[in-house]
Amino acid sequence: MNPVFDSPASSSDALLQRMQARGPGWMEAFGELVRLHEGWVRGFLRSRIRDWAAADDLAQDVFVTAFRRIKTYSGDASFEGWLRGIAINHLRNFVRKRREQCIGGNDELQALIDRGADTFLASGDESGALDALHTCLGKIDGPSRELLNQRYVTGKTVREISAESGRGYSALTMQLHRLRELLAECVQRKMEVRES
Template sequence: MSRESACDDAMEVLVRQVQQRGPGWMEAFGQLVRHHEGWVRGFLRSRIRDWAAADDLAQDVFVTAFKRVKAYRGESSFEGWLRGIAVNHLRNFVRKRREQCIGGSEELQVLIDRGTEAFLGDAEESDALEALHKCLARIDGPSRELLTERYVSGKTVREISAASGRGYSALTMQLHRLRDALAACVARKLEVPEA
Protein backbone atom coordinates (compact mmCIF):
# COMPACT_ATOMS: atom_id res chain seq x y z
CA MET A 1 0.00 0.00 0.00
CA SER A 2 1.41 3.37 -0.98
CA ARG A 3 1.92 6.14 1.55
CA GLU A 4 -0.68 8.27 -0.24
CA SER A 5 -3.38 5.58 -0.19
CA ALA A 6 -2.61 4.83 3.48
CA CYS A 7 -3.12 8.53 4.22
CA ASP A 8 -6.40 8.51 2.26
CA ASP A 9 -7.55 5.47 4.23
CA ALA A 10 -6.66 7.18 7.51
CA MET A 11 -8.64 10.26 6.44
CA GLU A 12 -11.65 8.09 5.61
CA VAL A 13 -11.47 6.47 9.06
CA LEU A 14 -11.49 9.94 10.64
CA VAL A 15 -14.43 11.00 8.47
CA ARG A 16 -16.45 7.94 9.50
CA GLN A 17 -15.64 8.61 13.16
CA VAL A 18 -16.93 12.18 12.80
CA GLN A 19 -20.03 11.07 10.90
CA GLN A 20 -20.90 8.49 13.55
CA ARG A 21 -20.14 10.90 16.40
CA GLY A 22 -18.14 8.14 18.03
CA PRO A 23 -15.74 8.63 20.93
CA GLY A 24 -13.19 11.31 20.12
CA TRP A 25 -15.11 12.58 17.10
CA MET A 26 -14.29 16.24 17.79
CA GLU A 27 -10.57 15.44 17.89
CA ALA A 28 -11.01 13.45 14.68
CA PHE A 29 -12.55 16.49 12.99
CA GLY A 30 -9.68 18.61 14.30
CA GLN A 31 -7.22 16.18 12.69
CA LEU A 32 -9.09 16.47 9.38
CA VAL A 33 -8.91 20.25 9.58
CA ARG A 34 -5.19 20.23 10.41
CA HIS A 35 -4.48 17.85 7.54
CA HIS A 36 -6.41 19.84 4.91
CA GLU A 37 -6.26 23.47 6.05
CA GLY A 38 -2.97 24.28 4.29
CA TRP A 39 -4.10 23.40 0.79
CA VAL A 40 -7.59 24.87 1.34
CA ARG A 41 -6.08 28.18 2.45
CA GLY A 42 -3.53 28.08 -0.37
CA PHE A 43 -6.23 27.33 -2.95
CA LEU A 44 -8.32 30.28 -1.80
CA ARG A 45 -5.38 32.67 -1.38
CA SER A 46 -4.27 31.93 -4.93
CA ARG A 47 -7.67 33.04 -6.19
CA ILE A 48 -8.44 36.31 -4.40
CA ARG A 49 -6.39 39.35 -3.50
CA ASP A 50 -7.52 39.72 0.11
CA TRP A 51 -5.68 37.01 2.07
CA ALA A 52 -7.57 37.78 5.25
CA ALA A 53 -10.81 37.16 3.37
CA ALA A 54 -9.32 33.95 1.95
CA ASP A 55 -8.50 32.80 5.47
CA ASP A 56 -12.07 33.60 6.54
CA LEU A 57 -13.37 31.62 3.56
CA ALA A 58 -11.15 28.68 4.53
CA GLN A 59 -12.69 28.76 7.99
CA ASP A 60 -16.16 28.86 6.39
CA VAL A 61 -15.25 25.81 4.30
CA PHE A 62 -14.56 23.80 7.46
CA VAL A 63 -17.68 25.10 9.21
CA THR A 64 -19.72 23.95 6.19
CA ALA A 65 -17.90 20.61 6.15
CA PHE A 66 -18.63 20.19 9.86
CA LYS A 67 -22.33 20.89 9.33
CA ARG A 68 -22.63 18.69 6.23
CA VAL A 69 -20.19 15.86 6.98
CA LYS A 70 -23.04 13.36 7.23
CA ALA A 71 -23.84 14.11 3.58
CA TYR A 72 -20.37 12.95 2.49
CA ARG A 73 -20.85 9.52 0.89
CA GLY A 74 -17.29 8.68 -0.14
CA GLU A 75 -18.08 8.69 -3.87
CA SER A 76 -15.04 10.91 -4.34
CA SER A 77 -12.14 11.61 -2.00
CA PHE A 78 -12.76 13.69 1.10
CA GLU A 79 -10.26 16.19 -0.31
CA GLY A 80 -12.32 16.41 -3.50
CA TRP A 81 -15.48 16.92 -1.46
CA LEU A 82 -13.78 19.73 0.50
CA ARG A 83 -12.53 21.28 -2.73
CA GLY A 84 -16.11 21.41 -3.99
CA ILE A 85 -17.17 23.25 -0.84
CA ALA A 86 -14.20 25.64 -1.23
CA VAL A 87 -15.11 26.35 -4.85
CA ASN A 88 -18.72 27.09 -3.89
CA HIS A 89 -17.61 29.49 -1.14
CA LEU A 90 -15.19 31.12 -3.57
CA ARG A 91 -17.91 31.56 -6.20
CA ASN A 92 -20.23 33.17 -3.67
CA PHE A 93 -17.44 35.47 -2.49
CA VAL A 94 -16.57 36.52 -6.05
CA ARG A 95 -20.23 37.05 -6.88
CA LYS A 96 -20.80 39.20 -3.78
CA ARG A 97 -17.60 41.21 -3.92
CA ARG A 98 -16.95 41.13 -7.66
CA GLU A 99 -13.40 40.24 -6.70
CA GLN A 100 -10.94 39.75 -9.51
CA CYS A 101 -9.43 36.29 -9.39
CA ILE A 102 -5.67 36.20 -9.57
CA GLY A 103 -2.92 33.75 -10.32
CA GLY A 104 0.85 33.74 -10.49
CA SER A 105 1.03 32.80 -14.15
CA GLU A 106 -1.67 33.14 -16.79
CA GLU A 107 -0.98 29.67 -18.16
CA LEU A 108 -1.07 28.08 -14.71
CA GLN A 109 -4.23 30.01 -13.87
CA VAL A 110 -5.91 28.71 -17.05
CA LEU A 111 -4.96 25.14 -16.10
CA ILE A 112 -6.27 25.59 -12.58
CA ASP A 113 -9.49 27.14 -13.89
CA ARG A 114 -9.96 24.33 -16.37
CA GLY A 115 -9.23 21.78 -13.65
CA THR A 116 -11.69 23.39 -11.27
CA GLU A 117 -14.44 23.38 -13.87
CA ALA A 118 -13.73 19.75 -14.74
CA PHE A 119 -13.79 18.88 -11.06
CA LEU A 120 -17.13 20.59 -10.61
CA GLY A 121 -18.55 18.80 -13.63
CA ASP A 122 -17.91 15.25 -12.50
CA ALA A 123 -17.32 15.62 -8.73
CA GLU A 124 -13.91 13.92 -8.94
CA GLU A 125 -10.34 15.16 -9.07
CA SER A 126 -9.81 16.62 -12.50
CA ASP A 127 -6.91 15.53 -14.64
CA ALA A 128 -5.44 19.03 -14.47
CA LEU A 129 -5.55 19.21 -10.68
CA GLU A 130 -4.15 15.71 -10.38
CA ALA A 131 -1.34 16.67 -12.77
CA LEU A 132 -0.63 19.81 -10.74
CA HIS A 133 -0.53 17.76 -7.54
CA LYS A 134 1.97 15.31 -9.11
CA CYS A 135 4.12 18.14 -10.42
CA LEU A 136 4.19 19.81 -7.01
CA ALA A 137 5.17 16.50 -5.40
CA ARG A 138 8.32 16.41 -7.57
CA ILE A 139 9.59 19.70 -6.15
CA ASP A 140 11.69 19.43 -3.02
CA GLY A 141 14.41 21.17 -1.06
CA PRO A 142 14.68 24.96 -1.05
CA SER A 143 12.22 25.33 -3.95
CA ARG A 144 9.57 23.38 -2.06
CA GLU A 145 10.23 25.46 1.07
CA LEU A 146 9.88 28.67 -0.95
CA LEU A 147 6.57 27.57 -2.49
CA THR A 148 5.29 26.51 0.93
CA GLU A 149 6.28 29.78 2.60
CA ARG A 150 4.76 31.85 -0.19
CA TYR A 151 1.57 29.98 -1.06
CA VAL A 152 0.71 27.88 1.99
CA SER A 153 2.02 30.01 4.85
CA GLY A 154 1.07 33.17 2.96
CA LYS A 155 4.28 35.09 3.57
CA THR A 156 5.04 37.96 1.24
CA VAL A 157 8.18 37.85 -0.89
CA ARG A 158 9.55 40.71 1.22
CA GLU A 159 9.00 38.70 4.42
CA ILE A 160 10.71 35.66 2.93
CA SER A 161 13.57 37.86 1.71
CA ALA A 162 14.07 39.41 5.16
CA ALA A 163 13.98 36.02 6.93
CA SER A 164 16.26 34.21 4.48
CA GLY A 165 18.69 37.00 3.62
CA ARG A 166 18.06 36.37 -0.09
CA GLY A 167 17.36 39.26 -2.41
CA TYR A 168 13.78 40.23 -3.21
CA SER A 169 14.42 40.18 -6.98
CA ALA A 170 16.10 36.77 -6.82
CA LEU A 171 13.15 35.29 -4.93
CA THR A 172 10.64 36.89 -7.30
CA MET A 173 12.51 35.43 -10.28
CA GLN A 174 12.74 31.99 -8.64
CA LEU A 175 9.00 32.01 -7.97
CA HIS A 176 8.35 33.04 -11.56
CA ARG A 177 10.53 30.17 -12.83
CA LEU A 178 8.83 27.70 -10.49
CA ARG A 179 5.37 28.77 -11.70
CA ASP A 180 6.47 28.45 -15.33
CA ALA A 181 8.01 25.03 -14.64
CA LEU A 182 4.81 23.87 -12.93
CA ALA A 183 2.67 25.13 -15.82
CA ALA A 184 4.93 23.28 -18.32
CA CYS A 185 4.89 20.11 -16.21
CA VAL A 186 1.09 20.15 -15.98
CA ALA A 187 0.79 20.78 -19.72
CA ARG A 188 3.08 17.79 -20.46
CA LYS A 189 1.07 15.53 -18.16
CA LEU A 190 -2.18 16.59 -19.84
CA GLU A 191 -0.92 15.93 -23.38
CA VAL A 192 -2.89 13.18 -25.03
CA PRO A 193 -0.61 10.68 -26.80
CA GLU A 194 -1.29 10.45 -30.51
CA ALA A 195 -2.94 7.21 -31.59
Protein backbone atom coordinates in the same frame (compact mmCIF):
# COMPACT_ATOMS: atom_id res chain seq x y z
CA MET B 1 -4.44 7.16 25.08
CA ASN B 2 -6.61 9.03 22.56
CA PRO B 3 -7.75 6.62 19.77
CA VAL B 4 -7.78 9.43 17.21
CA PHE B 5 -4.06 10.06 17.60
CA ASP B 6 -2.79 6.48 18.14
CA SER B 7 -0.92 6.55 14.85
CA PRO B 8 0.72 9.54 13.18
CA ALA B 9 -0.59 8.11 9.91
CA SER B 10 -4.24 8.53 10.95
CA SER B 11 -6.15 8.37 7.69
CA SER B 12 -8.92 10.71 6.67
CA ASP B 13 -11.17 7.65 6.23
CA ALA B 14 -10.82 6.51 9.84
CA LEU B 15 -11.35 10.06 11.08
CA LEU B 16 -14.40 10.46 8.83
CA GLN B 17 -15.95 7.24 10.12
CA ARG B 18 -15.52 8.45 13.69
CA MET B 19 -17.02 11.84 12.77
CA GLN B 20 -20.01 10.38 10.95
CA ALA B 21 -20.76 7.86 13.69
CA ARG B 22 -20.40 10.54 16.38
CA GLY B 23 -18.41 7.96 18.29
CA PRO B 24 -15.95 8.65 21.13
CA GLY B 25 -13.53 11.40 20.19
CA TRP B 26 -15.56 12.61 17.21
CA MET B 27 -14.80 16.29 17.88
CA GLU B 28 -11.08 15.50 18.13
CA ALA B 29 -11.40 13.58 14.86
CA PHE B 30 -12.79 16.67 13.15
CA GLY B 31 -9.97 18.77 14.59
CA GLU B 32 -7.47 16.30 13.15
CA LEU B 33 -9.22 16.41 9.73
CA VAL B 34 -8.93 20.20 9.77
CA ARG B 35 -5.25 19.94 10.73
CA LEU B 36 -4.57 17.48 7.90
CA HIS B 37 -6.36 19.48 5.20
CA GLU B 38 -6.33 23.16 6.17
CA GLY B 39 -2.97 23.87 4.53
CA TRP B 40 -3.94 22.84 1.03
CA VAL B 41 -7.46 24.33 1.34
CA ARG B 42 -5.97 27.67 2.39
CA GLY B 43 -3.37 27.46 -0.42
CA PHE B 44 -6.06 26.57 -2.96
CA LEU B 45 -8.04 29.69 -2.02
CA ARG B 46 -5.02 32.00 -1.62
CA SER B 47 -3.88 31.12 -5.14
CA ARG B 48 -7.20 32.46 -6.45
CA ILE B 49 -7.85 35.50 -4.23
CA ARG B 50 -5.54 38.47 -3.91
CA ASP B 51 -6.76 39.20 -0.35
CA TRP B 52 -5.20 36.46 1.79
CA ALA B 53 -7.23 37.42 4.86
CA ALA B 54 -10.41 36.84 2.84
CA ALA B 55 -9.00 33.52 1.60
CA ASP B 56 -8.30 32.46 5.19
CA ASP B 57 -11.87 33.42 6.16
CA LEU B 58 -13.19 31.36 3.25
CA ALA B 59 -11.05 28.39 4.35
CA GLN B 60 -12.71 28.57 7.78
CA ASP B 61 -16.12 28.70 6.06
CA VAL B 62 -15.19 25.58 4.06
CA PHE B 63 -14.56 23.64 7.27
CA VAL B 64 -17.70 24.97 8.96
CA THR B 65 -19.69 23.77 5.93
CA ALA B 66 -17.87 20.42 5.97
CA PHE B 67 -18.66 20.04 9.68
CA ARG B 68 -22.35 20.73 9.09
CA ARG B 69 -22.57 18.39 6.08
CA ILE B 70 -20.24 15.61 7.18
CA LYS B 71 -23.12 13.12 7.35
CA THR B 72 -23.86 13.76 3.65
CA TYR B 73 -20.34 12.72 2.61
CA SER B 74 -20.89 9.33 0.98
CA GLY B 75 -17.31 8.35 0.24
CA ASP B 76 -17.99 7.98 -3.51
CA ALA B 77 -15.32 10.61 -4.20
CA SER B 78 -12.20 11.37 -2.20
CA PHE B 79 -12.62 13.53 0.88
CA GLU B 80 -10.18 15.99 -0.69
CA GLY B 81 -12.39 16.21 -3.80
CA TRP B 82 -15.44 16.77 -1.62
CA LEU B 83 -13.67 19.57 0.29
CA ARG B 84 -12.46 21.05 -3.01
CA GLY B 85 -16.08 21.18 -4.21
CA ILE B 86 -17.10 23.05 -1.07
CA ALA B 87 -14.15 25.43 -1.53
CA ILE B 88 -15.13 26.07 -5.17
CA ASN B 89 -18.69 26.91 -4.14
CA HIS B 90 -17.49 29.33 -1.46
CA LEU B 91 -15.05 30.88 -3.94
CA ARG B 92 -17.82 31.35 -6.54
CA ASN B 93 -20.04 33.06 -3.98
CA PHE B 94 -17.17 35.31 -2.90
CA VAL B 95 -16.46 36.36 -6.51
CA ARG B 96 -20.15 36.97 -7.25
CA LYS B 97 -20.52 39.21 -4.20
CA ARG B 98 -17.52 41.28 -5.34
CA ARG B 99 -18.11 41.16 -9.07
CA GLU B 100 -17.03 44.75 -9.79
CA GLN B 101 -13.76 44.22 -7.91
CA CYS B 102 -13.00 40.84 -9.38
CA ILE B 103 -14.54 40.84 -12.84
CA GLY B 104 -15.75 44.23 -14.02
CA GLY B 105 -17.89 42.67 -16.74
CA ASN B 106 -21.37 41.49 -17.58
CA ASP B 107 -23.48 38.46 -16.59
CA GLU B 108 -22.67 36.50 -19.76
CA LEU B 109 -18.96 36.96 -19.11
CA GLN B 110 -19.39 35.88 -15.49
CA ALA B 111 -21.13 32.70 -16.68
CA LEU B 112 -18.26 32.05 -19.12
CA ILE B 113 -15.69 32.49 -16.38
CA ASP B 114 -17.63 30.19 -14.04
CA ARG B 115 -17.76 27.47 -16.71
CA GLY B 116 -14.03 27.84 -17.30
CA ALA B 117 -13.29 27.66 -13.59
CA ASP B 118 -15.40 24.52 -13.29
CA THR B 119 -13.47 22.85 -16.11
CA PHE B 120 -10.04 23.53 -14.67
CA LEU B 121 -10.78 23.34 -10.95
CA ALA B 122 -12.92 20.20 -11.10
CA SER B 123 -10.24 18.38 -13.08
CA GLY B 124 -7.98 18.42 -10.03
CA ASP B 125 -5.05 19.54 -12.22
CA GLU B 126 -4.76 23.13 -11.02
CA SER B 127 -0.98 23.16 -11.31
CA GLY B 128 -1.21 22.05 -14.96
CA ALA B 129 -3.79 24.72 -15.68
CA LEU B 130 -1.67 27.36 -13.93
CA ASP B 131 1.42 26.29 -15.92
CA ALA B 132 -0.60 26.50 -19.13
CA LEU B 133 -1.93 29.93 -18.14
CA HIS B 134 1.60 31.14 -17.38
CA THR B 135 2.79 29.97 -20.82
CA CYS B 136 -0.20 31.57 -22.55
CA LEU B 137 0.31 34.86 -20.69
CA GLY B 138 3.93 34.86 -21.88
CA LYS B 139 2.65 35.15 -25.46
CA ILE B 140 0.84 38.43 -24.72
CA ASP B 141 2.88 41.61 -24.72
CA GLY B 142 2.64 45.34 -25.29
CA PRO B 143 -0.53 47.27 -24.42
CA SER B 144 -2.58 44.07 -23.99
CA ARG B 145 -0.16 42.77 -21.38
CA GLU B 146 -0.21 46.15 -19.60
CA LEU B 147 -4.03 46.12 -19.58
CA LEU B 148 -4.10 42.63 -18.02
CA ASN B 149 -1.49 43.72 -15.50
CA GLN B 150 -3.46 46.82 -14.48
CA ARG B 151 -6.71 44.90 -14.18
CA TYR B 152 -5.61 41.64 -12.53
CA VAL B 153 -2.26 42.32 -10.86
CA THR B 154 -2.71 45.91 -9.72
CA GLY B 155 -6.44 45.32 -9.17
CA LYS B 156 -7.75 48.47 -10.84
CA THR B 157 -11.37 48.48 -11.94
CA VAL B 158 -12.20 48.94 -15.62
CA ARG B 159 -13.57 52.38 -14.78
CA GLU B 160 -10.28 53.40 -13.16
CA ILE B 161 -8.27 52.20 -16.15
CA SER B 162 -10.66 54.03 -18.46
CA ALA B 163 -10.29 57.30 -16.52
CA GLU B 164 -6.48 57.05 -16.40
CA SER B 165 -5.97 56.03 -20.03
CA GLY B 166 -8.70 58.10 -21.68
CA ARG B 167 -10.01 54.95 -23.40
CA GLY B 168 -13.71 54.16 -23.38
CA TYR B 169 -15.12 51.82 -20.74
CA SER B 170 -16.89 49.68 -23.37
CA ALA B 171 -13.77 49.37 -25.51
CA LEU B 172 -11.71 48.25 -22.51
CA THR B 173 -14.38 45.79 -21.41
CA MET B 174 -14.48 44.27 -24.91
CA GLN B 175 -10.69 44.07 -25.11
CA LEU B 176 -10.51 42.33 -21.73
CA HIS B 177 -13.27 39.97 -22.83
CA ARG B 178 -11.36 39.06 -26.02
CA LEU B 179 -8.12 38.60 -24.07
CA ARG B 180 -9.82 36.27 -21.58
CA GLU B 181 -11.34 34.26 -24.44
CA LEU B 182 -7.92 33.97 -26.13
CA LEU B 183 -6.31 32.89 -22.86
CA ALA B 184 -9.07 30.37 -22.15
CA GLU B 185 -8.69 28.85 -25.65
CA CYS B 186 -4.91 28.74 -25.29
CA VAL B 187 -5.10 27.07 -21.86
CA GLN B 188 -7.72 24.59 -23.14
CA ARG B 189 -5.46 23.59 -26.07
CA LYS B 190 -2.47 23.14 -23.77
CA MET B 191 -4.50 21.06 -21.30
CA GLU B 192 -5.77 18.85 -24.14
CA VAL B 193 -2.19 18.27 -25.30
CA ARG B 194 -1.22 17.38 -21.71
CA GLU B 195 -4.02 14.81 -21.47
CA SER B 196 -3.23 13.10 -24.78
